[in-house]
Amino acid sequence: xxxxxxxxxxxxxxxxxxxxxxxxxxxxxxxxxxxxxxxxxxxxxxxxxxxxxxxxxxxxxxxxxxxxxxxxxxxxxxxxxxxxxxxxxxxxxxxxxxxxxxxxxxxxxxxxxxxxxxxxxxxxxxxxxxxxxxxxxxxxxxxxxxxxxxxxxxxxxxxxxxxxxxxxxxxxxxxxxxxxxxxxxx
Numbered sequence: 001x002x003x004x005x006x007x008x009x010x011x012x013x014x015x016x017x018x019x020x021x022x023x024x025x026x027x028x029x030x031x032x033x034x035x036x037x038x039x040x041x042x043x044x045x046x047x048x049x050x051x052x053x054x055x056x057x058x059x060x061x062x063x064x065x066x067x068x069x070x071x072x073x074x075x076x077x078x079x080x081x082x083x084x085x086x087x088x089x090x091x092x093x094x095x096x097x098x099x100x101x102x103x104x105x106x107x108x109x110x111x112x113x114x115x116x117x118x119x120x121x122x123x124x125x126x127x128x129x130x131x132x133x134x135x136x137x138x139x140x141x142x143x144x145x146x147x148x149x150x151x152x153x154x155x156x157x158x159x160x161x162x163x164x165x166x167x168x169x170x171x172x173x174x175x176x177x178x179x180x181x182x183x184x185x186x
Contacts, residue, residue, distance in 0.1 A: 004158045008142075011035045011042065014160075018170075018177040023117055025164035026172060030182050031142050033068045033113045046157050047075040050111060050139040053155045057136040060106040063087055063128060065094060065120040068113035072141060076111050087124040094123035102131035115140045115156065116164070118149030125152070 008014040012035045019030040036042045050072075061083040064073025070086045077084035085100040096102065110124055121138055128135070135152055143156030146163060167173060 007042070008158060011039065018172040018179050020179055020181045021116065021164060022183070026167055026170040026179065027162055027164045028172060029144070029160065029162045031114050031144065032182060033141065036141065037068060037071050043072060043075045046141055047072060047079055049157050050076050050155065051079055054109055054137055054139065057109065058107055059109045059136060061085060061102070062109050062111055063124060064111045065124045069111060069120065072113055073111035076109065087127045094127040096127050102128065102133050104132045106133045107136045108133040109136050110138045112140045113142065115143045115145055115149065121150055
C-alpha cells in the first residue's frame with residue numbers, strides 16, 4: 001500500500017460500500033474529497049506533489065472548477081506564486097467570469113479534485129478556450145477512471161480505477177447492499 005492510499009484511508013477519504021454518484025451511476029468506492037479539503041496541510045502536501053510534476057512547464061496561471069477543484073488550484077497557485085482563476089457553473093456549462101483575464105497564449109494548468117467522468121475538466125477546458133491559452137496539463141488529486149477520458153497530458157496523485165454501474169446493472173443492488181448517497185446530497 002502506498003503512502004497516499006494510507007493517507008486517504010486514515011482521513012476517511014477512501015470509502016468502500018455501495019454509493020450513488022452525482023452522475024446517477026453506482027459504485028463500490030467513493031472518495032470523500034472534503035476530508036482532504038478540511039485539512040490545509042493535506043491540500044498543501046498534495047499541491048506540492050502537483051507542482052513537482054509540472055515544475056518545468058513555465059505555468060502562468062492555474063484554473064480550477066468550483067467547488068473542490070478551485071480550492072486545490074488556489075493552493076497550487078499560491079505555492080507557485082501565480083494567479084488562480086475559477087471556472088464556475090453557468091447556465092450553459094462552465095464559464096470564466098468575475099473579471100478574470102487570460103491573455104492569449106498564457107500557460108494554464110487545470111487542477112481538479114476527483115476525475116470520474118471527465119465532465120468538469122472538459123467543461124473547464126471549454127470555458128478557457130475563448131481566451132486561446134496554452135493548456136500545459138491537467139492535474140487531479142484522485143483519478144478513478146478505468147480508461148483515458150481526456151487527450152491532454154494529465155497527472156493524478158492517486159489512481160484507483162473504479163468500475164461504475166448503471167442502477168439496472170449494479171451487482172451491489174442485486175446483492176442487496178444498502179445504497180448510500182454521500183457528499184452534499186445525502
